[in-house]
Amino acid sequence: MKKMLTAGLAAMVLVLGAVTAAAPGNAAPPSSPVPGQILVKFRDNSAAAGVLGQHGLTDGPAIGSTGAHLITVPAGRELQLVAALGRSSAVEYAEPDELVTAATADPYFDRQYALQNTGQSFTNTDGTVTVAAGTTDADVDAVEAWNVTMGTGVRVAIIDSGVAVNHEDISSKVVDRANFSDTQILAPEDYDQYGHGTHVAGIVAATADNSLGVAGVCPGCSILDAKVLNSSGSGSSSGIAKGIDWAVGKGAKVINMSLGQRVSSRTLEAAVNNAWNQGVVIVAAAGNAGTQAQVYPGAYLNVIAVAATDNNDAKASFSTYGKWVDVAAPGVRVYSTLPTYTSVLGTQNKLSPGYDILSGTSMASPIVAATAALVWSTPSGTSNASVRAKVESSADPITGTGSYWAHGRVNACKAVGAAGC
Ligand SMILES: [Ca+2]
Ligand SMILES: [Ca+2]
Ligand SMILES: [Ca+2]
Structure with missing residues (x-):
């Protein structure tokens, strides 16, 4: 019998009924x-x-x-x-x-507080969610990291519900895909009818500086799309293990799993350990139970488990936490890519097609995966152990470090050895 995985780890977004539209713009710094x-x-x-x-x-x-x-x-x-x-x-x-810094001419970049928090507040495109002003620099300093590397060509596997095949800002980043779910691909929408994997992939690698949408934390990264969750967001330990094996064979340097199950699986653990032994960095969501309960694969020794913070560097109320959790990253009201058609998550959460907000440790995990991918293309990128150590040791020791999570909220700028963090 298959053990069913939880349906991704996106928490419901809060619909606040705000009415003001956010002005488009970008966050390009003045020249110097x-x-x-x-x-x-x-x-x-x-x-x-x-x-x-x-x-x-x-x-x-x-x-x-x-x-x-x-x-x-x-x-x-x-x-x-x-x-x-x-x-x-x-x-x-x-x-x-x-001085040339990474261009940020993506129209919704100013909604991506996780990458660069200027204390901005914003309302999403259809006016349904307002994000209150956060704390300046409660972010992973992605823009500063891009002065050192954009992670060009580093392969990140997204083990999830698939990535939409027709999205202007993320689909072209997918270099290979395979389906290990029980969804039959009969129409283009079936690649990610659920809508979760497209959001996660955009957080990692949405194309930067293309005057469209958003920017991924690792804009140069390539995506390996392993679809293990079906159109309802469910999958199995066996499917995920197959997805991991496939990703290793396709040259993944990082594997992201924004999913989890409460019960450990020896098959899943074996796949994780094999990937680690093959030199892959493995990152997973810690879970959205708001408790300390362990979730797998996040709780395995060879996986970086990620808790979620908000735009004030505070632990998200829904985030699983505890000393078994390795790091934190922004996971509250994260703006990213979504299918342009009606997805299951989009309907459930009244999301705009194309781009919108989701919250969950599912959104925090890919920020860490992308940070690890950036580190792979620096002098620290000599082994998965070295990359993992750099990501963890360079994290900012925000409140909760040592109790809610072991190492702090990740900082891409410090992880890649950039200046100005
Ligand atoms: Ca910053
Ligand atoms: Ca873009
Ligand atoms: Ca900083």
Whole structure:
């Protein structure tokens, strides 16, 4: 007899009946120069040394084929020297070397407090859910992490209800898929009729900077879509074990399981241990019971179990917690991709098609999975043990650390060794 899994771990969203629409926009920071250097192109390079010398500067290396030279200047004087050199007739142009941060030109980026919390409040597109202002920097510092890596090409397996095949912001990230559920794929909607896997996948890897929707925490990641939950959100230990094996064979570096069951399964544990022994980082939701009750696979030793926090870095009331839980991540009112057709979760929770909010440790787990994927493409990415250790040791020790969860709320910026966390 199959043991039935719980139907994903998304809690009901709260419908608050708010009426104001959120203004679209993006959170691109103002531009600023890289300290201590500027770019100068001379009309005649033979004049360079003389012109630069008048300002106490020396010539620097050429920038590829551009003809511009990278000139070292005293920090803080970049703009002043750009202006002064620009007035010289020997100079074709002088400009600051602009600090480039990951673009965030995704229309709903400002709803993604989990990635960058500026204390924003917002109302979802159809006006049914208002998210109250949170606490600045109660987030995983994803934008800062992207200055180091966007996780290009790292494969994350989403063991879930499938990923919609026609979604503008996530479907193209799926590099392979397989169905281990009892749903027969007869129509495009059957790939994720439930709606859970599409939301989880978007949290990991929605395309960034495409002027559409949202951004994943690991925008460069690829998705392996293992459908183990059927159109009602149910599956079996055996199905999930098959999904894990498949993901390992397809080169997954991280496996996310936003699902769980109350009873341990030796088959499921064996699949998890095999994946770990093959070098995969495994992440799972801690559960939404609001108690300390263990949930599997999250409770297995080789799985990072994830609790949910809100936009004030407080434990979500629904989140399972306890010392067996490894880390926390935002899981309350997380904005991500949804099927564009009517999904089961969408109907249950009165969600807008395309994008909307879901809450649950199901939403927290993929944030951690994506963070692990980013770490794989840094110098810490030498083994799954090393990646896991980095994700856990770099977490911010928010209130509850050591009791609600062992290691804190994850911080992608610190995990990848970026500056400005
Ligand atoms: Ca931040
Ligand atoms: Ca996008
Ligand atoms: Ca921070």
